[in-house]
Amino acid sequence: MPKVALKACVLAGLAASCVLAANGVPDAGTLTTCDAVRHLTAALSKRKPRVHLRAVVTFFDPNALNMFIQDATGGVYVRWQSTGPHPNVGQLIELDGVAALEDFAPQINQPQWKFISNSTLPAPKLASYQDMASTALDSTWVEIQGVVRQTARLRRSALENMFWMKLAMPGGEVEVNMPWQDGIREDLVDAVVRVRGVCGAAFNAKNQLVGVQLYTPDSKQIEVVKPSAPFAPVPAPIAQLQRFGSGYSMGHRVKVAGTVTAAMLGRGFYLRDASASLYVLTRQDIDLHPGDRVETYGFVDLFESHVRLADASVRILGSGPAPQPISISLDKALTGEYDSELVSLDGRVVQSSVWRDRPTVTVQQNKDIFSVSPIPGSTLGKLPPDNSVLRVTGILTDEIDSMDRVVALNLLSRTAGDIVILRPAPWWTLRKALTLVGILVAVGALISIWVAVLRRRVNQQTEVIRQKLAQEESLKEAAQAANHAKGEFLANMSHEIRTPMNGILGFTDLLAETRLNDEQRDYIATLKSSSESLMLLLNDILDFSKVESGQLLLEETPFSVRDCVKEAVHLILPAAQRKHLQTQVDVGADVCESVIGDPHRLKQILLNLLNNSVKFTEHGSVSLSVKSLERGDKGTLLQFTVSDTGIGIPVESQKHIFEAFQQADNSTTRKYGGTGLGLAICTRLVSLLGGRIWMESKPQAGSQFHFTARFKIMSKLTAKTDGSEAAA
Numbered sequence: 001m002p003k004v005a006l007k008a009c010v011l012a013g014l015a016a017s018c019v020l021a022a023n024g025v026p027d028a029g030t031l032t033t034c035d036a037v038r039h040l041t042a043a044l045s046k047r048k049p050r051v052h053l054r055a056v057v058t059f060f061d062p063n064a065l066n067m068f069i070q071d072a073t074g075g076v077y078v079r080w081q082s083t084g085p086h087p088n089v090g091q092l093i094e095l096d097g098v099a100a101l102e103d104f105a106p107q108i109n110q111p112q113w114k115f116i117s118n119s120t121l122p123a124p125k126l127a128s129y130q131d132m133a134s135t136a137l138d139s140t141w142v143e144i145q146g147v148v149r150q151t152a153r154l155r156r157s158a159l160e161n162m163f164w165m166k167l168a169m170p171g172g173e174v175e176v177n178m179p180w181q182d183g184i185r186e187d188l189v190d191a192v193v194r195v196r197g198v199c200g201a202a203f204n205a206k207n208q209l210v211g212v213q214l215y216t217p218d219s220k221q222i223e224v225v226k227p228s229a230p231f232a233p234v235p236a237p238i239a240q241l242q243r244f245g246s247g248y249s250m251g252h253r254v255k256v257a258g259t260v261t262a263a264m265l266g267r268g269f270y271l272r273d274a275s276a277s278l279y280v281l282t283r284q285d286i287d288l289h290p291g292d293r294v295e296t297y298g299f300v301d302l303f304e305s306h307v308r309l310a311d312a313s314v315r316i317l318g319s320g321p322a323p324q325p326i327s328i329s330l331d332k333a334l335t336g337e338y339d340s341e342l343v344s345l346d347g348r349v350v351q352s353s354v355w356r357d358r359p360t361v362t363v364q365q366n367k368d369i370f371s372v373s374p375i376p377g378s379t380l381g382k383l384p385p386d387n388s389v390l391r392v393t394g395i396l397t398d399e400i401d402s403m404d405r406v407v408a409l410n411l412l413s414r415t416a417g418d419i420v421i422l423r424p425a426p427w428w429t430l431r432k433a434l435t436l437v438g439i440l441v442a443v444g445a446l447i448s449i450w451v452a453v454l455r456r457r458v459n460q461q462t463e464v465i466r467q468k469l470a471q472e473e474s475l476k477e478a479a480q481a482a483n484h485a486k487g488e489f490l491a492n493m494s495h496e497i498r499t500p501m502n503g504i505l506g507f508t509d510l511l512a513e514t515r516l517n518d519e520q521r522d523y524i525a526t527l528k529s530s531s532e533s534l535m536l537l538l539n540d541i542l543d544f545s546k547v548e549s550g551q552l553l554l555e556e557t558p559f560s561v562r563d564c565v566k567e568a569v570h571l572i573l574p575a576a577q578r579k580h581l582q583t584q585v586d587v588g589a590d591v592c593e594s595v596i597g598d599p600h601r602l603k604q605i606l607l608n609l610l611n612n613s614v615k616f617t618e619h620g621s622v623s624l625s626v627k628s629l630e631r632g633d634k635g636t637l638l639q640f641t642v643s644d645t646g647i648g649i650p651v652e653s654q655k656h657i658f659e660a661f662q663q664a665d666n667s668t669t670r671k672y673g674g675t676g677l678g679l680a681i682c683t684r685l686v687s688l689l690g691g692r693i694w695m696e697s698k699p700q701a702g703s704q705f706h707f708t709a710r711f712k713i714m715s716k717l718t719a720k721t722d723g724s725e726a727a728a
């Protein structure tokens with residue numbers, strides 16, 4: 001104790017001299033003690049306050065360039081820069097720099113230093129684990145005591161080269177870091193030691209202290225208080241660890257031997273002996289494989305209700321075949337007896353997922369599930385598809401709740417080969433079914449939309465058609481009205497013109513009977529024939545327009561068909577004789593003698609057809625025949641046929657000649673005369689008589705015009721006839 005007190009006095013003196021020796025009076029904002037740096041606030045750190053102080057170097061790592069210094073007020077961390085000579089631990093230096101607050105605690109950056117004198121290290125503060133974890137002793141030179149759990153050489157980066165030691169203290173574990181000097185010092189394991197060094201912190205992303213470190217400058221700071229106990233020669237059976245009365249209990253180092261079932265480089269491995277399996281944690285950089293026979297020395301440790309071996313050192317005794325898994329059911333696995341054991345389990349894949357490159361497969365056996373994930377440093381390979389049936393081999397790890405019940409099971413598979421597909425996933429899955437249903441619903445929706453659109457269009461089109469039809473109907477009515485008006489006008493006009501024409505004709509006849517010279521007589525003859533032609537034309541127009549305007553009403557008179565036919569033929573006889581044409585009439589024996597109808601219109605039709613035949617025939621004959629087609633309650637239907645041996649009608653003209661003002665060609669108009677109204681009038685009259693009209697013709701061979709007409713029957717007596725009459 002006097003020695004410690006003396007060192008404290010020396011340091012206090014150093015601190016005082018530090019302030020005085022700083023080139024006269026330091027700036028008001030300059031920090032001149034370690035304690036002033038340690039009290040740096042966030043607000044002050046923004047002004048980057050200068051540091052000028054004298055302190056003793058308590059730790060310096062020439063590889064990682066970490067440095068701690070301490071004066072009478074406390075210790076502080078210095079971020080060393082590689083410029084300049086390295087200080088030695090125990091030197092008193094004068095240091096300039098900038099105070100900064102970067103992570104866990106304030107520190108000094110951009111250090112410049114000069115050697116003042118060789119000094120001694122400060123008197124250490126005796127510290128418990130709780131003292132160190134309180135953060136109050138951070139960067140302070142302390143002395144601690146504990147049991148060495150593990151020693152190793154740390155080379156985790158190119159700059160790192162440390163002797164590392166884990167010290168178990170009441171309350172927690174402290175990691176001791178010392179710049180690498182000599183050997184690994186395995187002899188320290190299990191020994192009780194006293195160690196001096198600078199108290200440091202391991203902190204998390206939130207700058208909270210989560211572990212305690214001790215930075216020891218050299219091996220002189222390590223004193224063995226009680227050497228390690230010798231090993232028992234016989235390994236402990238794994239199943240006996242932490243068993244009542246076995247002697248293999250927590251806090252003591254034991255030797256265990258067995259076969260490696262799975263290994264994780266730099267972390268640990270799973271070990272099986274004849275009694276049970278166990279997880280062994282070691283930092284030893286040793287490449288182990290399933291099947292290796294090893295012996296290991298470690299401390300019995302508890303972790304979440306599991307017994308394991310921590311801080312172990314390992315020695316390979318030999319290698320053998322890969323250990324076989326124990327095939328168990330999930331029910332057995334749930335008992336908790338197989339934790340850390342190499343087992344194989346069967347089940348169906350429920351789901352596969354990957355989180356941050358770490359895949360997990362959820363597998364179901366009966367109603368329970370377990371998860372499969374790769375052991376750290378390994379991979380699962382291609383994830384098995386959902387619903388496939390697997391056999392998975394791996395290390396079983398239990399998750400246990402506060403009531404010591406197994407609440408989750410995970411299988412750590414070691415290689416992709418640990419997962420074997422026993423039965424591939426069925427092609428038809430719920431997902432596919434849902435996809436199909438989705439597609440069907442979508443298609444159905446599309447069809448419905450399409451049908452709706454179509455229906456709308458049809459409705460629109462129907463409305464358009466309806467409007468068009470209505471429009472056409474009104475146009476048709478207007479056209480009919482116009483046609484009717486035209487016909488009425490024509491009928492009236494032709495009728496009106498006929499009255500003066502009759503006067504012209506009458507007075508022409510009277511004039512012809514007066515005394516005239518030859519020339520006058522000739523003029524009168526021409527005048528008469530022209531007037532008669534005009535009269536004929538007027539009659540035609542009158543008839544046609546009457547029919548068109550609906551003014552033509554048929555008579556209902558009893559008459560003899562035979563007489564009517566004779567009269568018609570008789571009228572064309574003079575013209576036929578002038579052209580030396582033979583005429584023939586043939587009235588069938590079954591034709592009724594007396595019928596009721598309009599004989600004038602029938603004669604008009606016959607005359608039109610007979611006149612045409614005479615007009616268009618130069619040689620041969622013109623004939624008319626009548627036959628009965630039908631006879632009954634509705635009356636009799638007669639067919640009339642007018643035939644000639646004339647010029648015939650070209651095929652292309654045949655379909656038009658029944659239309660008004662249509663003639664076979666223009667030249668015929670000039671040669672044969674006429675206006676093209678005759679057949680049009682016939683067509684309409686035939687229609688009024690309840691029949692139809694048609695024709696057959698061969699150019700240069702002759703024509704046949706047929707029409708039918710229906711008449712009421714006057715009496716039941718059938719006209720008796722001799723059948724034919726001929727006239728030359």
Ligand SMILES: Nc1ncnc2c1ncn2[C@@H]1O[C@H](COP(=O)(O)OP(=O)(O)OP(=O)(O)O)[C@@H](O)[C@H]1O
Binds near residue numbers: 680
């Ligand atoms: N028997 C026939 N032989 C040859 N051509 C005919 C015959 N009957 C009618 N045609 C043709 O049909 C056309 C129309 O006949 P339609 O009786 O209607 O008129 P048109 O005789 O020329 O004049 P309209 O009879 O008014 O005096 C004729 O111009 C003629 O070309």
Ligand SMILES: [Mg+2]
Binds near residue numbers: 608611612674678
């Ligand atoms: Mg004619």
